[in-house]
Amino acid sequence: MSTPTPFLPPQTAPSAETIRVKVDGRDIDVPKMMPDWQGKLQPTTMLQACQLAGVEVPHYCYHSKLPVAGNCRMCLVEFGTPMMGPDRKPVLNEDGTPKIARSVLPYEPGTPRGAIACATPISPGMELYPSSAATRQMREAVLESLLINHPLDCPICDQAGECKLQEYSVQHGQATTRFVETKVHKPKVVDLGPRIVLDDERCVLCTRCIRFTRDLVGDDKLGIVNRGSYNTIAAFPGTRFENNYTLNTVDLCPVGALTSKDFRFQMRVWFLKETPSICATCATGCNVTVGSREEVIHRLTPRENDAVNGHWMCDHGRLNYRWVGRSDRLAEVQVRLSSGDLQRSSWTVALDRVAQHLRKATAGSVAIIASARLTTEELFLLRQIGVRVGAIMDSVPRRGEGDAYLVHADKNPNMNGARATGVVGAEPGSQLPRIIEGIRTGAIRTVLAFGEDLVKAGCPAESLGRLEMLVAGDILPNATTARAHVVLPGCAHLEKRGTFINAKGRVQRFRKAVEAPGDARPEWEYLLDLHRALGGPSGPDNIEGLFHWMAREVPVLAGLEWSRLGDTGVTVTI
Amino acid sequence: MPQEYRLILKNADLPGYTPDIDCYLRHGGYETLRKCLALPVRELPDGKKQTAQEQIRDEVLKSGLRGRGGAGFSAGLKWSFVDRKSGKPIYLICNADESEPGTFKDRQIIHKDPHQLVEGMIIACFANDVHLAYIYIRGEMPEGARLLNKALRAAREQGFLGKNILGTGFDLEIHVHRGAGAYICGEETGLIESLEGKRPYPRIKPPYFPAVLGLYLCPTIVNNVETLAAVRHIMAMGAMEYSKLGTPNNTGTRIVSLSGHVKRPGYFEIEVGKVTLGELIFHENFGGGLRDGRRLKAVIPGGSSAKIFKAGEKFKLKRKGPDGQMATVEVDLLDLPYDFDSLQQAGSMSGSGAIIVMDDSTDIVGALANISEFYAHESCGQCTPCREGALWMSKALHRMAHGRARRADPDYLLSIAQNIQGRTICAFGEAASWPVLSFVRKFREEFDARGAADESKAATATGRTPAAK
Numbered sequence A: 001m002s003t004p005t006p007f008l009p010p011q012t013a014p015s016a017e018t019i020r021v022k023v024d025g026r027d028i029d030v031p032k033m034m035p036d037w038q039g040k041l042q043p044t045t046m047l048q049a050c051q052l053a054g055v056e057v058p059h060y061c062y063h064s065k066l067p068v069a070g071n072c073r074m075c076l077v078e079f080g081t082p083m084m085g086p087d088r089k090p091v092l093n094e095d096g097t098p099k100i101a102r103s104v105l106p107y108e109p110g111t112p113r114g115a116i117a118c119a120t121p122i123s124p125g126m127e128l129y130p131s132s133a134a135t136r137q138m139r140e141a142v143l144e145s146l147l148i149n150h151p152l153d154c155p156i157c158d159q160a161g162e163c164k165l166q167e168y169s170v171q172h173g174q175a176t177t178r179f180v181e182t183k184v185h186k187p188k189v190v191d192l193g194p195r196i197v198l199d200d201e202r203c204v205l206c207t208r209c210i211r212f213t214r215d216l217v218g219d220d221k222l223g224i225v226n227r228g229s230y231n232t233i234a235a236f237p238g239t240r241f242e243n244n245y246t247l248n249t250v251d252l253c254p255v256g257a258l259t260s261k262d263f264r265f266q267m268r269v270w271f272l273k274e275t276p277s278i279c280a281t282c283a284t285g286c287n288v289t290v291g292s293r294e295e296v297i298h299r300l301t302p303r304e305n306d307a308v309n310g311h312w313m314c315d316h317g318r319l320n321y322r323w324v325g326r327s328d329r330l331a332e333v334q335v336r337l338s339s340g341d342l343q344r345s346s347w348t349v350a351l352d353r354v355a356q357h358l359r360k361a362t363a364g365s366v367a368i369i370a371s372a373r374l375t376t377e378e379l380f381l382l383r384q385i386g387v388r389v390g391a392i393m394d395s396v397p398r399r400g401e402g403d404a405y406l407v408h409a410d411k412n413p414n415m416n417g418a419r420a421t422g423v424v425g426a427e428p429g430s431q432l433p434r435i436i437e438g439i440r441t442g443a444i445r446t447v448l449a450f451g452e453d454l455v456k457a458g459c460p461a462e463s464l465g466r467l468e469m470l471v472a473g474d475i476l477p478n479a480t481t482a483r484a485h486v487v488l489p490g491c492a493h494l495e496k497r498g499t500f501i502n503a504k505g506r507v508q509r510f511r512k513a514v515e516a517p518g519d520a521r522p523e524w525e526y527l528l529d530l531h532r533a534l535g536g537p538s539g540p541d542n543i544e545g546l547f548h549w550m551a552r553e554v555p556v557l558a559g560l561e562w563s564r565l566g567d568t569g570v571t572v573t574i
Numbered sequence B: 001m002p003q004e005y006r007l008i009l010k011n012a013d014l015p016g017y018t019p020d021i022d023c024y025l026r027h028g029g030y031e032t033l034r035k036c037l038a039l040p041v042r043e044l045p046d047g048k049k050q051t052a053q054e055q056i057r058d059e060v061l062k063s064g065l066r067g068r069g070g071a072g073f074s075a076g077l078k079w080s081f082v083d084r085k086s087g088k089p090i091y092l093i094c095n096a097d098e099s100e101p102g103t104f105k106d107r108q109i110i111h112k113d114p115h116q117l118v119e120g121m122i123i124a125c126f127a128n129d130v131h132l133a134y135i136y137i138r139g140e141m142p143e144g145a146r147l148l149n150k151a152l153r154a155a156r157e158q159g160f161l162g163k164n165i166l167g168t169g170f171d172l173e174i175h176v177h178r179g180a181g182a183y184i185c186g187e188e189t190g191l192i193e194s195l196e197g198k199r200p201y202p203r204i205k206p207p208y209f210p211a212v213l214g215l216y217l218c219p220t221i222v223n224n225v226e227t228l229a230a231v232r233h234i235m236a237m238g239a240m241e242y243s244k245l246g247t248p249n250n251t252g253t254r255i256v257s258l259s260g261h262v263k264r265p266g267y268f269e270i271e272v273g274k275v276t277l278g279e280l281i282f283h284e285n286f287g288g289g290l291r292d293g294r295r296l297k298a299v300i301p302g303g304s305s306a307k308i309f310k311a312g313e314k315f316k317l318k319r320k321g322p323d324g325q326m327a328t329v330e331v332d333l334l335d336l337p338y339d340f341d342s343l344q345q346a347g348s349m350s351g352s353g354a355i356i357v358m359d360d361s362t363d364i365v366g367a368l369a370n371i372s373e374f375y376a377h378e379s380c381g382q383c384t385p386c387r388e389g390a391l392w393m394s395k396a397l398h399r400m401a402h403g404r405a406r407r408a409d410p411d412y413l414l415s416i417a418q419n420i421q422g423r424t425i426c427a428f429g430e431a432a433s434w435p436v437l438s439f440v441r442k443f444r445e446e447f448d449a450r451g452a453a454d455e456s457k458a459a460t461a462t463g464r465t466p467a468a469k
């Protein structure tokens, strides 16, 4: 994956040199230069200075990772600059402080003038008045302008509850309207592309969506047609907005103009529980927020992490969550009877049966296939178990296409976890032919498959029938679970806690968003039980303890602490 | 006796004068260019050496020439802001978008004597190290575009354009680019975007000052047609002589477009400040007065975006008295000298030099509704206050002009307009709001009366008494 600068710019530190300005009357030293959307140092803007002073300047078009447009005018802020005498020296007040000239209209010196904070650089001694009466009046006027032609369909709008037009109206707007003309009407329910529906009446024409797809993705598909108040966002005639990053524009859209077909009309956002997690669709490991209600996931949205995914994620990863709630999930612990039938069982019975069998197994007759979709902690436990019983171990590589933005060719979220824990060697999958051959010849008599279907991995289904013991820990039914002697229902990563190590060595922690169905348990929990049953140390019984145990044993993770991983992770060298 | 002073339009209306190069050459055309290209290095009193380019830039600065496109900014100063150290090419663009309602002066130059524009451009390009220049011409002027292309072809054939111009080693190409019918393409940064093939959304300044980050983000000079034509005359007669035309700080000549309720509408070239508004309207050498039996009601002095003047208005102007001291004098509207500074001091502007005269038959509300409709239609819609406000005002005025005025409307209009001016990306925000602000403030009684009349009409119709104001 080569990363183009505009999509994931380098992380640049602000300049050490500072400038002193006043924000709402308080002195503050701010860096002279700050990184822009491309990570290039540029003169610090009024908006950045206010942010550093802890004063929020409302804005629609500005976004720290997009080129500045300066079109919404919501960020207008009144300001003042030190007055200069004819000798180019500052003019002083009687008390010795510099005299400040408040900004006024050049042609109407009694009227205050604002500057757009998002694009106006600060200068030494400047005073910013983000809370002055004039600033508030300008904001109020911009909001009024945005609202006069707005359809106000909040009751049926998906954005309601996380809409900047609603929020700013409450904070900075008026409760009534004086608009008595007819509103402008524009197209509604515009099918922009396979995943996006646009409502042009709700659009505030901030051009965030245009800039994102043109300047970051390089897919110049969106533009504006018509002019003036009739301006309308549209895909260029005859084209569809359908690259793999389109749904980011739904997040960027400050209002309910761009909506996701997947999420549209599914759930009011204020009912959603938000859980920080990771996308498990490829080895990039984009940070996400899971939106769920009553144990049902309704959406994934990207969560900012400049070291991994910036503010973005791909559409494919974002929509790859519905399987978690599939009705055919494995929800029962099952054990095969001597009659050949699978019967519901309990964790104690099933794990006991596995442990008893493993204790008898001879070294070299056991194989463990550990999916690189399992968490690092689970891979670590499997490795411990594998060493204990003398198993051959491997994982199943998943290669696909990557792109120049985020998508990685490695479709396993945690192959680096498998590498770090020693589940795989330099070449993941290199042991698979030996294992499959061993199953065929009878040299391997016991197989533990976690999260992988052996048949899909190339093992003929008939061979599986020869095994003395086939244990399948999985989430959805497949050819392997159908032939297993013991079926252990596991968890999607969205149903448990743990870490993945992404392709760049970022160790990333995720939390549990929803409950797993039925008997299903997080793999790490029952693997701890199994490990104990095989004579392993009593060890920890929670994820933190497990992580710390692992960090002691696994060299590349040395020194890491669970709590210090935070929600954005730590990079290690694999 | 007030009269025209024809410098730029000296030949344009001569019988038999044609826009082709032969005619131009017969009238001394391109002699100034030859002279400029051959200027020897000059030694200044302080021993510094001045190249030919620097001498031309100096002359233009000293001439006092102010931009004829609208803002009246010093052309020489504008050229001095150009970033000459960036290592990037410098571009020059001639703004021939002429779209401000009431304005029809640039087209006289283009249609009748285009070569002086071409000559002025070549001189300006030479002076500013420009090797590629554009003429951005309004889409509705196809004949102008044809004539300009013809003129450029002829100039190229004669060696005034292309490689190694007149053997001096100076290379220059000029291209004509036609707009597609949008007023905003006259705003210089909107024009630049349009020239780059994009939607003509004006750019934010900072950071996109054309002198630094203009066309293709390279240093760029944008000048009006008349400004560039004047450059040719400044170099022909010398800055000293040129600056003797007109009045101090308002030098040279200006082509005024006079329209509306006068007997002789048309274009008149005058020495700036040497003729008053009254003379332009009433003198037989100019407008020749109003239609019979009519009285003056209002004058828009600088294109439809300029603030309107009301007949009988008096203004306080700062003037240098005979003793050399600054003094304040009271001046009647009709005695306002037609120049940049006086009109600005009187609270309006000379803008594009277009005077629109309205007599007492004019419905002021209707006239404003007409102007506002233009600005609502032409707003590019990029920034919120102008995009929404321009149409809002237009809708309100349309309603008022069609019998549904309210007493609250004058204040409503003023407040909408006030929320636009000074808060937008480009000066279109002022262009859209100034007519409203000035019409309503100066003719408040007509707007009030309209509101009162319509409200009581409505009350009678519905049997309700009108709410108190």
Ligand SMILES: Cc1cc2nc3c(=O)[nH]c(=O)nc-3n(C[C@H](O)[C@H](O)[C@H](O)COP(=O)(O)O)c2cc1C
Pocket (backbone or CB within 6 Å): B066, B067, B068, B069, B070, B071, B072, B073, B075, B078, B095, B096, B097, B098, B099, B100, B183, B184, B185, B186, B187, B188, B189, B222, B223, B224, B225, B227, B228, B426, B427, B428, B431
């Ligand atoms: C809305 C708007 C429209 C404009 N239209 C024109 C125009 O049609 N022609 C023109 O020369 N200048 C126009 N201008 C002024 C230009 O932006 C620019 O200032 C001018 O071309 C500079 O030339 P000058 O310095 O020679 O006057 C317009 C400005 C604005 C804000």
Ligand code: SF4
Pocket (backbone or CB within 6 Å): A202, A203, A204, A205, A206, A207, A208, A209, A210, A233, A249, A252, A253, A254, A255, A257, A258
């Ligand atoms: S659709 Fe949304 S993001 Fe795009 S311009 Fe409109 S409001 Fe902005």
Ligand code: SF4
Pocket (backbone or CB within 6 Å): A279, A280, A281, A282, A283, A284, A285, A286, A309, A313, A314, A315, A316, A317, A318, A406, A407, A408
């Ligand atoms: S790039 Fe990979 S990790 Fe990121 S959202 Fe897409 S699939 Fe998920």
Ligand code: SF4
Pocket (backbone or CB within 6 Å): B184, B201, B202, B378, B379, B380, B381, B382, B383, B384, B386, B387, B424, B425, B426, B427, B428, B429
């Ligand atoms: S002021 Fe009007 S014309 Fe100028 S950029 Fe804003 S919307 Fe466009």
Ligand code: FES
Pocket (backbone or CB within 6 Å): A058, A059, A060, A061, A062, A069, A070, A071, A072, A073, A074, A075, A076, A116, A117, A118, A119
């Ligand atoms: S945030 Fe839109 S103009 Fe500054």
